[in-house]
């Protein structure tokens with residue numbers, strides 16, 4: 312057991328799972344994780360995943376030594392051998408094909424410091440091919456919000472939610488996937504009379520708390536959102552005073568809305584027109600209405616356009632720039648916000664500044680002490696674009712704490728792509744499904760072994776502190792990344808840090824919205840961005856008097872329905888994928904937690920009774936899901952909780968492997984895949 316040689320000391324840290332950012336630490340009395348009263352979970356409350364967070368830390372599967380591939384098998388090696396293997400291979404690829412033939416996958420599950428060091432290493436190596444898996448969840452939300460409001464982040468804070476009168480929850484299931492926000496901020500508001508509108512094809516624990524549930528047909532979100540906006544216009548519920556002051560394009564939008572046949576649109580979107588109108592009224596007449604938005608909206612090949620349609624609602628009704636209002640994307644991982652903030656994006660330097668901006672490159676180069684000409688000026692490849700280029704334009708890849716073999720669409724193609732690389736390097740806790748394809752595997756650190764900061768969903772920067780030493784010969788991720796950065800770039804001085812605090816000091820210098828922060832200032836609390844160097848504190852409510860782009864007004868935007876990429880034949884159903892409370896993302900951590908696996912029980916695919924009857928499927932039958940991209944099997948859960956014509960599977964498991972069926976189409980702006988709409992044939996598994 313790798314726990315035998317380790318030391319443990321409880322210290323305030325942050326949960327490694329969702330973007331809520333609950334405070335947790337090791338509890339020696341129970342040998343598990345336990346909540347402490349952090350800035351978000353102020354009473355120390357945590358969800359089942361938080362309690363189970365320790366299970367991966369001392370799991371017997373932990374990697375305790377570097378691995379290198381010899382004669383087809385991964386065998387143990389020294390750190391020097393493994394790092395030399397990486398630097399030699401990457402240098403060879405750069406020499407033969409140029410720096411853009413190497414791609415770096417940063418991680419929304421690693422700290423700001425680790426992501427910052429990795430993107431610095433990539434850029435000093437000579438490429439902007441660095442991205443993180445925010446690409447897979449809210450890239451479209453970020454793109455649309457940045458376009459319209461000037462910044463792609465939550466407009467408000469969790470604290471605000473206690474003042475909200477109406478919650479419009481779209482394509483999200485916070486009761487399961489952001490449980491501490493839901494229980495500690497949303498439910499108290501509902502108890503004092505607030506309403507909740509839930510837009511989702513499934514009935515979930517979130518819809519159970521809803522006043523209105525609109526079970527939208529997957530792929531018809533724009534149609535539904537336009538019908539909500541048209542109802543607001545048609546029924547005279549536009550906030551004229553707000554629009555006069557803060558909004559552009561009202562006349563043109565009203566003309567567009569007048570042409571929307573709300574009954575027909577509701578019908579196409581698969582919801583009851585009267586229920587849709589009631590929801591539109593509730594949202595529009597509320598004094599303070601907020602939007603909580605999730606991946607049901609963002610994970611489409613038209614995700615950016617879909618979020619644009621959503622953003623018309625707060626602008627029409629004056630629900631932005633005040634407490635209790637706004638648009639709040641619920642982020643899926645504990646540092647999905649921060650990874651992008653500190654520059655782990657192919658088109659953005661730290662602080663969200665474009666790589667194409669010479670002044671921005673000069674400012675970052677100045678902090679790094681290198682000539683600005685050394686920083687690449689062309690945007691790099693996004694994660695899925697890079698995977699599509701593996702074996703061609705891209706010859707080598709470094710993957711930090713991500714598991715694209717399970718999480719990227721069209722898993723069969725991803726597996727072939729990973730094998731097509733000349734050198735794949737994976738840094739992780741376990742031999743993940745991606746690591747099985749690797750040439751070098753570097754044993755990294757779990758949440759409880761790292762120090763540094765993460766930035767949660769509502770822009771709070773929180774500190775993690777080590778509770779344990781890594782097992783065996785595993786090392787802290789930051790130390791590995793600094794060693795690798797020095798070798799890959801030939802600039803040891805640029806990666807000579809005295810621990811995470813000194814990296815954070817450089818982050819604040821290179822990232823203007825973090826400029827006023829400090830380790831000491833964060834302490835066991837938090838500091839929230841934007842927090843410029845000359846400010847006394849961060850900003851909770853954005854866009855109060857001006858939008859973040861400096862403009863007083865934001866535009867309304869006419870958005871037309873975009874057909875889903877997969878046409879659905881008469882005998883096919885629409886597969887939509889998502890998450891459940893007991894598991895997390897690729898399951899690399901949570902499938903190794905016996906308690907979470909027991910809680911979840913048999914993994915199932917939800918199918919409506921009508922669709923099940925038409926296919927002779929009974930509850931509990933093993934079913935086969937197939938399309939041209941792949942095939943997988945699962946146990947059927949026959950339930951009216953899923954709308955007819957739709958099946959739901961999580962992407963946490965290998966059985967079913969939902970991403971065997973999802974497609975390669977990407978949103979043209981944000982490059983996010985279409986996880987929420989895949990045509991599949993469902994039948995009783997003949998092997999059953």
Ligand code: SF4
Pocket residue numbers: 326327328329330331332333356357358359360361362488489490491492
């Ligand atoms: Fe962790 Fe999120 Fe659960 Fe909090 S709500 S304990 S951050 S998974």
